[in-house]
Amino acid sequence: MTTELCILAWSVLLGLAHIALAATGSLAQRGLDWAAGSRDGEAKPLTGIAARLDRARGNFLETFPLFAVAVLAAFALNRHTGMTVLGAQLYFWARLAYLPAYLVGIPYLRSLIWAISLTGIVMLLAALF
Secondary structure, X not given: OOHHHHHHHHHHHHHHHHHHHHHHHXXXXXXXXXXXXXXXXXXXXXXXXXXXHHHHHHHHHHHHHHHHHHHHHHHHOOXXXXXXXXXXXXXXXXXHHHHHHHHHOOHHHHHHHHHHHHHHHHHHHHOOO
16 A cells, blocks of 8 residues: 555545544534434534534544545545655645644634645645546
């Protein structure tokens, strides 16, 4: 398995952690009846840490498909270079750092970390051309 595919697998686990944490925060605020029910109607808005966890989850899910496609395309085209490895590493470590930065509420640092993760995706894409 290439380093990039290994990082992709770790990123899937990170995505599952995002989902589990966001679900836990939602459950704590909205209750078990809402979580187990049909969820018809308007949900009670999340606040505080639960809302941040939910937004961080959503943000991860916006970038992860792009990362996954870039890694899989690099693998399919046999483009395994230092740039693809570094791009995958930047994405993963930045996404790992993004969650606590978002939870603590560090706005500019959070945005910088997000930009670093996108730089990783761009590096992967650049290796394809």
